Amino acid sequence: xxxxxxxxxxxxxxKNLREAxxxxxxxxRETSVGGAWxxxxxxxxxxxxxxxITSRPLTEFPDFPMPDTWPDYPDHRMVLSYLERYSAHFGxxxxxxxxxxxxxxxxxxxxxxxxxxxxxxxGSSRVQRYAGVVVANGHNWSPARPEIPGDFRGQVIHSAxxxxxxxxxxxxxxxxxxxxxxxxxxxxxxxxxxxxxxxxRRGYWYAPKYLIGRPADQVNDRMLxxxxxxxxxxxxxxxxxxxxxxxxxRYGLPAPDHQPYExxxxxxxxxxxxxxxxxxxxxxxxxxxxxxxxxxxxxRRVEPDLVITATGYRPRFxxxxxxxxxxxxxxxxxxxxxxxxxxxxxxxxxGLVQADFGLFPLAHWQSVAVARWLRLxxxxxxxxAAVQQKESVRPVASWxxxxxxxxxxxxxxxxHTDYLRAVEGLLREMEPVS
Amino acid sequence: MxxxxxxxEDWTDPVPPVEREVVSLTEDxxxxxxxxxxxxxxxxxxxxxxxxxxPQAASRGYAAHAVTPRxxxxxxxxxxxxxxxxxxxxxxxxxxxxxxxxxxxxYAMGRYxxxxxxxxxxxxxxxxxxxxxxxxxxxxxxPALFGGRLRLSRKQLFGPEMPAEDAQQHLDRIVARPxxxxxxxxxxxxxxxxxxxxxxxxxxxxxxxxxxxxxTATRYGGAPLLFPGMGHDLxxxxxxxxxxxxxxxxxxxxxxxxxxx
Numbered sequence: 102x103x104x105x106x107x108x109x110x111x112x113x114x115x116k117n118l119r120e121a122x123x124x125x126x127x128x129x130r131e132t133s134v135g136g137a138w139x140x141x142x143x144x145x146x147x148x149x150x151x152x153x154i155t156s157r158p159l160t161e162f163p164d165f166p167m168p169d170t171w172p173d174y175p176d177h178r179m180v181l182s183y184l185e186r187y188s189a190h191f192g193x194x195x196x197x198x199x200x201x202x203x204x205x206x207x208x209x210x211x212x213x214x215x216x217x218x219x220x221x222x223x224g225s226s227r228v229q230r231y232a233g234v235v236v237a238n239g240h241n242w243s244p245a246r247p248e249i250p251g252d253f254r255g256q257v258i259h260s261a262x263x264x265x266x267x268x269x270x271x272x273x274x275x276x277x278x279x280x281x282x283x284x285x286x287x288x289x290x291x292x293x294x295x296x297x298x299x300x301x302r303r304g305y306w307y308a309p310k311y312l313i314g315r316p317a318d319q320v321n322d323r324m325l326x327x328x329x330x331x332x333x334x335x336x337x338x339x340x341x342x343x344x345x346x347x348x349x350x351r352y353g354l355p356a357p358d359h360q361p362y363e364x365x366x367x368x369x370x371x372x373x374x375x376x377x378x379x380x381x382x383x384x385x386x387x388x389x390x391x392x393x394x395x396x397x398x399x400x401r402r403v404e405p406d407l408v409i410t411a412t413g414y415r416p417r418f419x420x421x422x423x424x425x426x427x428x429x430x431x432x433x434x435x436x437x438x439x440x441x442x443x444x445x446x447x448x449x450x451x452g453l454v455q456a457d458f459g460l461f462p463l464a465h466w467q468s469v470a471v472a473r474w475l476r477l478x479x480x481x482x483x484x485x486a487a488v489q490q491k492e493s494v495r496p497v498a499s500w501x502x503x504x505x506x507x508x509x510x511x512x513x514x515x516x517h518t519d520y521l522r523a524v525e526g527l528l529r530e531m532e533p534v535s
Numbered sequence: 536m537x538x539x540x541x542x543x544e545d546w547t548d549p550v551p552p553v554e555r556e557v558v559s560l561t562e563d564x565x566x567x568x569x570x571x572x573x574x575x576x577x578x579x580x581x582x583x584x585x586x587x588x589x590p591q592a593a594s595r596g597y598a599a600h601a602v603t604p605r606x607x608x609x610x611x612x613x614x615x616x617x618x619x620x621x622x623x624x625x626x627x628x629x630x631x632x633x634x635x636x637x638x639x640x641x642y643a644m645g646r647y648x649x650x651x652x653x654x655x656x657x658x659x660x661x662x663x664x665x666x667x668x669x670x671x672x673x674x675x676x677x678p679a680l681f682g683g684r685l686r687l688s689r690k691q692l693f694g695p696e697m698p699a700e701d702a703q704q705h706l707d708r709i710v711a712r713p714x715x716x717x718x719x720x721x722x723x724x725x726x727x728x729x730x731x732x733x734x735x736x737x738x739x740x741x742x743x744x745x746x747x748x749x750x751t752a753t754r755y756g757g758a759p760l761l762f763p764g765m766g767h768d769l770x771x772x773x774x775x776x777x778x779x780x781x782x783x784x785x786x787x788x789x790x791x792x793x794x795x796x
Contacts, residue, residue: 120648120728158549163542164647164727165622169552169615191627191648319547326543466540521540528540 102475103128103216103231105206105420107197108136109184110452110464111237113162114471115193118235121472126229127193130202130221134188137241138181140264144242146282146414149265150289151177153459154281154368156316160459162187163466173316203420206234212447212478217420233447233475235468240416240453245509247277247412253390260286260411268407269293275395275403277387278411279305280510284369286411291371291380298384298403299372303506304355306338309345309370317341317368318457325518335361352376354383364506365514366457413510416453426450433512437492438500438523440467446478446489455510458517466524473531488530499523539645539724550615556603557620558585564598569650569790570624573601573770574617574643576634576658578687578711583633588770588779595783600624604639610716614642621647629786633770634658634742635717644732645724651789652726653782656736656743656767659751661718663744671741685711691741693766696773705771731789735760735769735778742767760785 104114107129118125131142140147153160153174161167165187171179188194204217204226214234219226244259260282266289274294276287279301287299312320320341324334338361350356354376357364375381385398387408394402415432426434426442434450435443442448449471452464478485500523505511558581564570571592573584581601592599602620604613617639621628627650632640637657644652658664668676668691675686687709689702726732734752736759738745752759762769762778769778 158546163540166615166618168623169550169619189625190622319549322543322546326547518541522538525538525540 102126103206103214103229103234104196104237105203105234106136106237106239107131107134107188107193107199108237108239108452109138109461110239110468111136111235112184112188112193113461113465114235114237114451114468115196116187116191117465117468117472118475119191119196121476123233123472123475125196126231127197128201128203128216128218129197129199132199134194134197135181135184136239138177138184140177140181144261146241146261147177148260148263148286148289150285153180154310155318155457155459159316159318159322160461162461165190174310203238205420206236206425206448207422208425208445212445214447234449235471236418236421236448236450237452237464237468238418240513241414243415243417244410245413245415247387247410249387249390249395251390251396252392253395253408254393255406255408257408257410260409261414263409263411266293271295272407273405274298275300275384275387275405275408276411277408278413279303279367280365280411280413281367281369282413283411284367284372286409287381288369288371288375290409291375291378294407296405297375297381298405299381300384300387300397301354302386303359304349304357305364305367306342306357306361307346307349307372308338308342308366308368310368311370312341312345321457322518331362338362346373349373349376352383355385359506360504362457362502362516363504365455365510415509431509433509437495438467438470438520438527439513439515440471441474441492446485447475449474453513454515454520455513456515456517456520463515463517463520466521466528470524470527470531473528477531484531488527491530492527495523495526544611550612553605553616555605555616555620556581557600558582558589559598559600560589560593561598561600563593563596565596568597568786569626569629570598570600571629571631571786572617572621572624573599574630574632574636574640575601575603576632576636576656577713577717578685578709579634579636579768580708582708583705583768584770587775588631591776591779592783595787597783597786598624600628604636606710607712609714610639610642610720613639614646617643618647621649626650629653631655631782632657634767635713638717638720638723641723641726644726644730646727648728649726649730651731651733651786653733653735653785654751654755655769655778655782656740657734657748657751658717658743659723659754660747661720663747664742665718667741667744679711679713683712685713687711691766692768693772694737694739694764694774696764697766698773705768733757733760733782733785733789735762735781737762737765737767737769739764740767 102123104127156173209215244261273296274290275298277300290297387395389396394404428434439454451467502514575583580603584601589599604616629651630640631653633655635658637654672688679685732755736748765772
């Protein structure tokens, strides 16, 4: 089996494929594990102040808990040390070829794959044949940059290049993007920069990190545990935000144009605080640059000397022909459970999912399902065919979030309980008959 | 059916952290052998392994650790404690549980992929154990049914050869307040990662009846390894060296096989 990438998802894939009895080769272009969470990697989106936005119990691997003495929201250094310990604990690095990039993955017939690799330093390429390929190359490394017309005299960087608050000190900063990164950077700018504008296209539900003294996601899961209907949860969410964050339109932010749970959650307790202190000025979309100024959708102009576009990332699979993942022209792959290639039973992607939940547990269960599926194909092809048949009629709406704001950011948005129930259903179908 | 993936209890009500007592012997540990983590049973602590089994395992090249699960904790908290300590070890661990500690290990195996596990004199189904305890030691057992202390007797834990003073010394250290769930718990979950599991016990154990031992062994796909003449506390009884040697032999063989396959 071949695993591409030794970040959190790739490590989970190695471990779970090995547990299912497979031999694994993992290719990693960097020289260490940790993927996006390893700030030493040049493609890492991590900045100095990065913390988890989901709390520890909802973020740890289900079979390898983080130390219970860690804080509710560990920072990126802790998360990296956790991934390094996970890797060392299960001896995963013995299966990883570091400094090796995957150039192409091509079907070789009969469900097998020819994987072409090359040393990151260059040199000759090497082709190896595998019985299956698990892609875990991450989806937060290829920056999506907005196309803003006009010339700008100041500096424009993507949030991927933002590493340290010192970059902001004393400057006039415009942060573009209302995602969690955009809000985090706006807050850091409020603490460091001279002037801060925060440009968002729409209003969001800014959830606090804590509710009634508990991490907010844990409170949210209490409601999910009780299986409260979506409408009621939306009402409770609005009430909770009203009572904690309060009405932000007062500061000039637009009201949300969607219901709670229809966009990826924004969790930030400090943004409203700095709005209230006048340290952050909310502004609408940037429509153009003009010399020293940025032109806003409402016609106003602001004159920043640093623009940070926190406009997210796009998934990229240069080593795969687009039709293998049923990738549409806009770059959106169409995968069963966001993991299984629909026409290639031995090709899967792990970790390509966004949720109101930590990614590690989702990547864990995805890779468990992938490993069991690949194993079942070997041990009992007939049952595998039956499972495939059954899965092909599983309605997308049962595991994918139905109503979301239609932007690329929500391509892979799922509700973690619906999603995990669907994965569990698949795992049950593949259970050995006793 | 209970979900193995939706762990709401852990997500919304995590077990609070505590200081845990862990006794470790790691000086002579070989890098190619996994660490062992010993889990004591009801009323016992890491001390029960500290004098004999721990040094013996260490002398054969294993990093040997024993944990005392939090006093007064329920089964969930004890499983949490064991998994926390296991995950804190540098390599994938082998869990060795004795008595009710074996039940904790059986549950922990559902959460953490152990390298291998040993269930020694496992108290896996509580009813036969409760029945045996009431028959052999009614006055020590009855108060525990009403929330009082469980007074274990010498003949429950040790074989006839055990010197009376030694036995008394151990008995004095045991503070056992069994919880209802020791008897009324759900069946242990299926181990994750399909690890090799060894069940050992004694046909003369007055706590775990032979039928119960066989049932547990069958569940994990084998027959129990027996040490006739010994009592329930295999790690303290006179012949305590034999079971641990057998465990280490089994580990050497099993892990060696895994390594070469």
